[in-house]
Structures are given as structure tokens and as C-alpha cells.
Amino acid sequence: MSTFWIAVIGSSALAFAVKFIGASVPETFLSNPRILRINTLIPVALLTALIAINTFADKTQLVLDHRALGIAAAVTLLIAKAPFPVVVVGAAITSALAYRYI
């Protein structure tokens, strides 16, 4: 089985398990404030790392390329309070232009 299939099936199965367990365990369990705090911070840490890696890394090398301009456009659009789809499309267009002309 390829990496892709293992990733698709494994992540889907665990995602459902997490959702189902949450709906089934008693509420007192896991409702400790420290766990709740860490749980809200985990997405911040992982999403930030994913942004950094998907923008500035190519496998195990650090690179500065067209994607950096795309992300800069996304940041600008978010500061300007642009809606979600505009942010993604704006980043894609900027990056595509940079890829083509720089």
C-alpha cells in the first residue's frame, strides 16, 4: 500500500475515533483546565509549523522562493480582513506570477 493510501485511511480512522470517543466519554474526564488549555494551543503550534514548512522548506532544505511572496500576500489580505477564499486565491495568484516572472 502506498504512503498516500496509508495516510488517507489511517488519518480518517483516527479522526473518527477521536470524534466518537469525545461523544462517548463522561464529561469529567479530560475537562481539566490544563488539558483544555493545551488543546487550544496545539492547533496554533501545528498550523504555524505547517505554514513555515510549506512556505520555506523543500524536503529537508530551507528555501526562499515564489511561495514566500504568496504567503506575504495572504498575510496582507488577512490584515485587510479579506474573506477566506480571497486570501487563498490571492496567495495562489501572487505565487503563480512570481513563479512565472521572477
Place this chain on the structure above:
Amino acid sequence: MSVKRDSFSVSITVGAYGGAFGAAAVAADFSVLQACLLSLLLFSGASQFAVVGVIAAGGTAINAIATSTLLGTRNGLYGLRLAPILKLRGWRRVVAAQITIDESIGVALAQKDEAEMRRGFWYTGFGVFIFWNLFTLAGALGAQAIGDPSAWGLDAAVPAAFLGLLWPRLSDRKSWVLAGFAILLALSLTPFVPAGIPIITCTLLAIIIGWRK
């Protein structure tokens, strides 16, 4: 009435974003079928993008699964919060679990009484599910038709999508500090460890920073 309107507008807006997911997945060499299965079965935006993002960065399947699952832990806590309101057993609990995501809980918790909360949860959960999957298919087919992902900026659409998901979470100083350290840690580890490891290692930062009040 307004719970229906809220659910619908959230469903269509968020659903449209499924198009970006479908395109990003295909750009990262997932097949159209795999992209669609992720939207049907995994059905949690950030986790789906994480699977694609980790594999696109050269990470292993295990790494993709671990990152995606850690991002999905919040869905478990949403379920915990909703269970006493939904009061479900058997197959209904299975269906509800699958559509327990940011949007369904967000609309549900914004309602005043329990009956409205239940409606908000089901309408939004199903609404997002339908649109998210339709747009995933459209995005995946679109990306398949266009060839070189870089020429269309799809390689930048992935981090931009993550940024869009991250932005509303940067609500206090603690999260900004954490984000800053996560960038530094992830990039400084990149040249020295296998791809994918720098991302998941950042979980430690969340634990360290979240440990103290």
C-alpha cells in the same frame, strides 16, 4: 429561522473552501479519489490539509497521521461539550460524531436554547458536509486538469489555507508567542531531521506554553 440561515451561510462559505483542499491534495500528488475520501471520511479541514501538507513536505504516512490526529483532538472535546445537549445513542451518535467539527459546534453554541442548539448542530454539520465534499471533487478535478501546480500557485495555496485557519486562533499574546517559537523551531530543525518531524515536534511547544496558566 435564523438558525437555518446561519447554518446555510456557514455551510456554503466553508464548503467552498473545500475546493482549495481538493486542488491542494491533487497538487501534492494525491489522486482525485483519495482527495474525495479524505473529505468524506476524515472530514475536518485542518486535519485534511495537514495530511496533504506533511506528505507534500516529504513526510512519512505515520507523520501525516500523527499531525492530522493531533489537530483533530479538539473535535473530541467538542463532542464532549455537545454530548449532554444532543443526548444521542446508537447510530445517531455515530453520525453526529462524524459531523462534529469547528463549524457545527460554533453555530450550535451560538444558539440560545437546547432545541435550537441541536438544530444548529445538525443543519450546519450536514450542510458543511455536503458542500465541502462537492467542492472537494470540483477542486480536485480542476487541479487535475491544469498540470504544473506551481504555475497556478497551488503550492502557495496550501500554506495560505493554513494561515486562514490559524488567523482567528491568534487571539492572545500567548498564541502569538507560541506561533513565533513554532516557526523558529520548525525551520531550525528542518535541515537536520527527516521531513515531517519538525512539524509534529512543535506540539511540545504547545504543551510547554499551555502548562502554566
